[in-house]
Amino acid sequence: MKLLIGNRNYSTWSLRPWLVLRHFEIPFEDEVLQLSGPGWRDTLARRSPTGKVPVLLDGDLAVPETLAIIEYLADLFPDKAIWPKDIKDRARARAAASEMHAGFSSLRSHAPMNLRASHPGKVDLDAISRDLHRVETLWGELLVRSGGPYLFGHFTAADAMYAPLATRLRTYDLPVSDVAARYVEAIYALPAFQDWLNQALQEPWVxxxxxxDVIQGRVAPGTIA
Incomplete structure (x- = not known):
């Protein structure tokens, strides 16, 4: 089994299924397909059915799209509790994951994942206030119900879906409650996340x-080392 991923420093959608594979100790290989540089779009078009990452390759099967990959893994390994075992919690987890998949567009666009960086004060809080309020509410309700440290007590696919959002809160030093801050700490403490983070910090690509800084016009493209 192989997972095709984008640059670890930036690729939020790649991080999510990778965490599921690594945390639940499912044997796999990964291969980075860069998201910049000469011919990168052509490379993705050749390797991915959608021209995007991630893609899970399992024999002659190619599964693109993060949630589809996670669902395939949950079906393939039902004993690993990738989703919560309780049917109501499983419904809550899938609803939260789907909301992450389709929502939080302001937070995602104004605060892109960048694991190597620290950019306090560079995000317009008014532009992301609604998304911040919603994630606080969602995390708070689930963490109170479960008792933490993860949304459903133990780490599940729902946490994998929200891990990139958690990194944004730290990278941009966004104002959050103590409950949300503890959840961010729990994500960073996960051994699988630490493995991804350590590899991301070693990547040379921009x-x-x-x-x-490029998005907001502070520096010109191609000038960040």
Missing amino acids: VDDDEI
Whole structure:
């Protein structure tokens, strides 16, 4: 089994199924397909049915799209509790994951994931206030119900879906409650996340489209080392 991923520093959708595979100790290989540089779009078009990452390759099966990959893994390994075992909690987890998949567009666009960076004060809080309020409410309700440290007590696919959002809160030093801050700490403490983070910190590549200083016009494209 192989997972095709984008640059670890930036690729939120790649991080999510990778965490599921690594945390639940499912044997796999990964391969980075860069999201910048000469011919990168052509490379993705050749390797991915959608021209995007991630893609899970399992024999002759190619599964693109993060939630589809996670659902395939949950079906393939039902004993690993990738989703919560309780049917109502499983419904809550899938609803939360779907909301992350389809929502939080302001937070995602104004605060791109950048694991190597620290950019306090560079995000317009008015632009993301609604998304911040919603994630606080969602996390708070689930963490109170479960008792933490993860949304459903133990780490599940729902946490994998929200891990990139948690990194945004730290990278941009966004104002959050103590409950949300503890959840961010729990994500960072996860051994699988630490493994991804350590590899991301060693990457030499820069993707200008995901660098907030380029996005906001502080520096010219191609000038970030």
